[in-house]
Amino acid sequence: MKAHAHLSPPPGDPAPPIEIELKLAVLAADESTVRQRLRRFARMSGTRTSRMRLETVYFDTPDGELAARQSALRVRQSKRRWVQTLKFGSAESALSARGEIELPLSASGATVPTPDPAALIAAGAPGWFAEVAPQAVVQRFRTAFERECAVIALPQGRVEIALDVGTIGAGGEALERHSPICEIEFELLDGHSKAITAAAGRLLGGEDEVRLALLPLPASKALRGERLARGEAPLAVQQASATRFSLAAEAASEGELLCRVAGSAADIVAANLQCLRSGYDSTAVHQARVGLRRLRSAVRLLAHAECWPASLTLQLSGLARTLGEARDLDVLLTTTWPRIERALAAHDSDGLLVDAAKALHARLEQRRQQAQQTACALATSPDVAAMLIDLYAFAATRSATGPRLTDKHARKLVLERIEGVLRRSRRFRKLDVAAQHRVRILAKRARYAVELLSARLPAKAARTLGKVLTTLQDRLGLLNDAEVALGLVLPMVDDAALARALIDWRMQLRDDYVDDVARDLGTLKNALDRLD
Numbered sequence: 001m002k003a004h005a006h007l008s009p010p011p012g013d014p015a016p017p018i019e020i021e022l023k024l025a026v027l028a029a030d031e032s033t034v035r036q037r038l039r040r041f042a043r044m045s046g047t048r049t050s051r052m053r054l055e056t057v058y059f060d061t062p063d064g065e066l067a068a069r070q071s072a073l074r075v076r077q078s079k080r081r082w083v084q085t086l087k088f089g090s091a092e093s094a095l096s097a098r099g100e101i102e103l104p105l106s107a108s109g110a111t112v113p114t115p116d117p118a119a120l121i122a123a124g125a126p127g128w129f130a131e132v133a134p135q136a137v138v139q140r141f142r143t144a145f146e147r148e149c150a151v152i153a154l155p156q157g158r159v160e161i162a163l164d165v166g167t168i169g170a171g172g173e174a175l176e177r178h179s180p181i182c183e184i185e186f187e188l189l190d191g192h193s194k195a196i197t198a199a200a201g202r203l204l205g206g207e208d209e210v211r212l213a214l215l216p217l218p219a220s221k222a223l224r225g226e227r228l229a230r231g232e233a234p235l236a237v238q239q240a241s242a243t244r245f246s247l248a249a250e251a252a253s254e255g256e257l258l259c260r261v262a263g264s265a266a267d268i269v270a271a272n273l274q275c276l277r278s279g280y281d282s283t284a285v286h287q288a289r290v291g292l293r294r295l296r297s298a299v300r301l302l303a304h305a306e307c308w309p310a311s312l313t314l315q316l317s318g319l320a321r322t323l324g325e326a327r328d329l330d331v332l333l334t335t336t337w338p339r340i341e342r343a344l345a346a347h348d349s350d351g352l353l354v355d356a357a358k359a360l361h362a363r364l365e366q367r368r369q370q371a372q373q374t375a376c377a378l379a380t381s382p383d384v385a386a387m388l389i390d391l392y393a394f395a396a397t398r399s400a401t402g403p404r405l406t407d408k409h410a411r412k413l414v415l416e417r418i419e420g421v422l423r424r425s426r427r428f429r430k431l432d433v434a435a436q437h438r439v440r441i442l443a444k445r446a447r448y449a450v451e452l453l454s455a456r457l458p459a460k461a462a463r464t465l466g467k468v469l470t471t472l473q474d475r476l477g478l479l480n481d482a483e484v485a486l487g488l489v490l491p492m493v494d495d496a497a498l499a500r501a502l503i504d505w506r507m508q509l510r511d512d513y514v515d516d517v518a519r520d521l522g523t524l525k526n527a528l529d530r531l532d
Contacts, residue, residue: 019087019100021187022196022392024203024214025274027380028182031165033212035148037203038163038184042150049150054078054164056144057112058225059137066132072222073115073137075105082107084115086125092223092238093267094216095197095392101125112139141170141225145181152199157191159199168221170229179224179234183217197393204386211382215277216270216392237283238271240290242451242466245298248410249455254305254402258298261452263395265295269319270388276379280372282330289323292316297448301413307399315387319378326375328484329368336485337361343505344498356498363492410456411531417446418465418528421521428518433483440476447473461531468527472520475513482506 026034042049056076060066071088082105089098101123107113117133145166162185169175186196205211224234251257268291272284344353378384425439447469454462486506493499
C-alpha cells in the first residue's frame with residue numbers, strides 16, 4: 001500500500017495515493033557494491049531481492065502540457081502485464097512526495113496500448129487533467145531497465161529499495177538519443193519518511209565499509225526523458241532563484257519554513273553537483289553556492305527554530321568554501337581581470353605592467369584549473385553525499401518548532417535585518433574596507449530575508465525593498481570583487497610596480513562607487529520607512 005502525505009484532502013474528495021521516495025545516482029563503478037549491499041539488506045530483513053525487466057513508454061500532449069505541469073503519464077509492461085500510471089507534483093526533487101495513480105491497462109499483443117484518461121480521472125486525477133486528457137496524447141520517449149528490488153523493515157517504517165540500470169531513449173521510432181540509467185530509489189511503503197533517509201544512509205556504508213558517493217538525484221526519469229526528447233541534456237543546472245525560495249506562504253512556523261528552505265537548497269546543490277559529474281560548469285558552481293547562501297542566511301534569520309542540527313552548519317561551511325574558491329577565480333579571470341587589464345594599459349606607456357600582468361594571468365589560470373578540479377571532486381565525495389542525505393532528512397521532519405510565522409512576525413524579521421544594514425553603514429564613505437565588506441554581507445542577508453518572506457509582506461513594499469537591496473548588493477559586489485581579486489593576486493605578485501598599480505586600481509574603483517552606494521543606502525532607508 002502506498003504511503004500518504006500528511007495533507008488533508010478537500011472535504012468529500014478522496015485522497016490520491018502519494019508516492020514518497022528518495023532517488024540517488026549510482027556511479028557505474030559502484031553498481032556492483034550497491035547490488036551486494038542491497039542483497040545483504042534483504043537477507044537481514046528475512047527476504048530476497050527480486051529482479052524484473054521494465055519497459056516503459058511515456059506519453060504527453062503534442063504541446064507538452066503534462067511536462068509543463070511537472071506531471072508524467074506512462075504505460076509500463078512487466079511480466080506481460082500493462083499498467084498505466086499518472087504522476088503529478090514536483091518532478092525536480094530528490095526527496096519527493098508526488099501524487100500517483102496506477103491502474104491496470106488491458107491490451108493484446110505486443111503493441112503498446114494508449115493510456116485510458118477516463119479511468120485515471122475516475123480514480124482521482126487532479127482537476128486540470130480532465131482538460132488535458134481528452135487531447136490526443138503521443139509517445140514522447142521510452143525507458144528500458146532492469147530493476148532489482150527488496151522490501152526492508154526499519155524501526156521508522158518499511159521501505160522498498162530498487163536499483164535500476166538501463167537507458168532512456170528518445171528521438172522518434174529509432175530512439176536516436178540515449179542517456180544511461182543507474183540509480184537507486186527508496187520508496188516509503190508505510191511509516192515515517194525518516195525511514196527512507198535512514199535506509200539511504202545505511203546503503204552509503206558504515207565505518208567499517210567502503211563509503212559510496214550516492215549523490216541525490218533531483219531529476220526524475222520522466223524529467224530527464226522529456227529533456228532528452230527536446231534534444232537537451234538530461235541533467236540541467238537548477239537556478240537558486242528568489243521564486244524557488246519564496247516559501248513563507250507554505251509554512252506555519254519558523255521551524256517548518258527552515259525545513260522547506262533546507263529541502264530546496266538540497267535540491268539546488270544536488271542538481272548542480274550532478275552537472276559537475278560531466279565536467280566543470282561555472283554556472284552550476286555559482287547556483288550551488290547561492291543555494292547554500294540562501295540556506296545559511298535562513299538559519300541565521302530563523303534563530304529561534306531550534307530544530308536545526310548544528311552539525312550541518314560546519315559541513316555546509318566546508319562545502320561553500322570549496323565552491324567559493326572556484327567561483328572567486330571564475331569571477332576574477334572572466335569579469336574582474338579585463339577591467340584590471342584596461343586600467344593597467346591606460347597607465348603603462350612602456351608596456352612593462354601589461355607584460356607582468358600576462359605572466360600573472362597564466363599563473364592564476366593554473367590555480368583556477370586546480371580549484372575547478374577540486375569543485376568537481378565534490379560530486380564524487382561520499383562525505384558530500386552523506387551530508388545532503390542528512391539535509392533531506394532534516395527537511396522531511398517538517399518541524400513545527402519556533403514562533404508562528406505570521407505577517408507581523410515576518411515584518412519584524414525583515415525590519416531587524418534592514419535596520420542592521422543601516423546601522424552598520426552609517427558614514428559609509430569613511431568606513432574601512434572590512435567594515436564596508438560587512439555591510440555587503442548584511443545587505444545580502446537582508447535581501448534573502450525579503451525574498452524568503454515576501455509572501456508575508458505587503459506586496460508593493462516587498463518588491464521595492466527587493467529591488468533596492470539588489471541594486472545595493474550589486475554595487476557592493478563590485479567593490480567586493482576588487483577586494484577578492486587583490487586578496488588572490490597580491491600574494492603572487494613579485495613586481496612592486498604591478499602591486500602599486502593594482503592597489504591604485506582598487507582605490508579608484510572604490511572612489512567611483514562609494515557615492516552611489518551611499519545614495520542606495522538612503523533609498524533603502526526610505527523604502528524601510530514605508531514598510532514600517
